Amino acid sequence: MGKKESSFKNMLITLFVITMLAALALGGVYNVTKEPIALAKKAKAEAAIKAVIPEFDTIKVFKVALEDGTDSLIFNQGYKNGELVGTAIESFSNNGYDPTQVRIMVGFSSDGDILKTAVVQQKETPGLGSKMNDPKFKDQFNGKNPNTFVLKVKKDGGSVDAITAATISSRAFCDAVQKAHTTYLKDGGSK
C-alpha cells in the first residue's frame, strides 16, 4: 500500500483520528493513575510529617490562615499519650527558581524551636537548587529558634548558609520556613 495522498479530506481525517486516539489513551491512563498518584502524594506528606516531629500516636490536623489571609497552611499536631510532641506545618513558597511551588514540611517543638525540615515538593534546578534536600543545607535549621536564627540567607543579612550557586532556591526555602513560623506564632505557638 502506498502513501496516502495529501488531500484536504485525508489530512483532516488523519489528524482527527490521531488526536482522538491520543486523547482516549491519555484519558484512560489518567483515570487509572489518578488514585495511585493521590495516594503516593499523601504517603509522601505523611512520611514528611513523621520525619520532622518525634514519634506520635494520634494526630490532629487543621488549617490555619496565613497572616495576610491569602492562603492557609495545614497544621499536623502530633500527640503521644495525650501530650503534644510537635507540630508539623506544611508550608510553601512561590519564589523558587522553577514556577512549581516549593513545599516544605517544618516541625516545631512546643518551645517554638524548629525540630527538623523536610522537602515535600520541589522542581528546582537539578544539581543546584535541588540540593535543598541535602542534609548539609536543611539540617542547619534543626534545633534553631527563628527568633534568634534569622530565616534569611547570609547575603540578605540572615543566618542561613545558602546553597552554593542556588541563592534563589535557598531564599524560597527560607521563605517557606518563615511562613510556617509566622503562622505558628499567630496561631498561639505553644498553646
Next chain:
Amino acid sequence: MNQLANFTKGFIRENPVFVLLLGMCPTLGVTSTAVNGLGMGLATTFVLVCSNIVVALVKNQIPDKVRIPSFIVIIASFVTIVELSMQAFVPALFESLGLFIPLIVVNCIVLGRAEGFASKNNVFSSALDGLGMGLGFAMALTILGSVRELFGNGSFFGMKFLEGDAILIFILPPGAFIVLGYLIAFINKLRKTA
C-alpha cells in the same frame, strides 16, 4: 548484519549528541550529575523505541503534509503516559527523574528519528534504531554528567571523595558547553583515526 548496524550506529558513528549534535537542550541542561544524565538517557530511550515503533506502523496511513504534527502528537502522548505511570507506580523514581520527563517532548532526537528513520523503514529496524540511538544518547549524557560531576562536585555517581565544593563552573551552564566541546573534539579524533 544490516540490522546490527541499525542498532550500533547510534553508539559512535552516528551518536546523537557527539556526532549528529541533536537534543542539545536536555544534553546541556540536565547533565549536572552522572545519575541525572543516565536517567534522562534511559527515559528518552524508552520513548524513542515506542514512538519509532508506532510511527513505523502507521507511516503509510499518514499523508505527507501532516506527518510532523502527527508524529508530535504520538510522541507527546507517550511522554505523558510515561510521566503519569511513573508518578503513580514508582513515585521514588519519579522523584529523581520526574523533572526531565516532560523535556523529552522537546528533544529533537525523538522527532528526528521518527522523521528521518522510522517513517522510511520497517517496524523491526525502527525499533532497533530507536534502541541504539537511545542508548547512544544515554551513554553520551552519562559521560558528560560524570565529567561535570567529577570536576564540579568532586564525586562520582553520587559518591563523594572531595570535601566541600569543587570547581563550580563545571556544574553551571558554561561548564556544560566546555565539557561538551572537549568531548566532541575527542570523539572526532577517535573517528578520524579509527
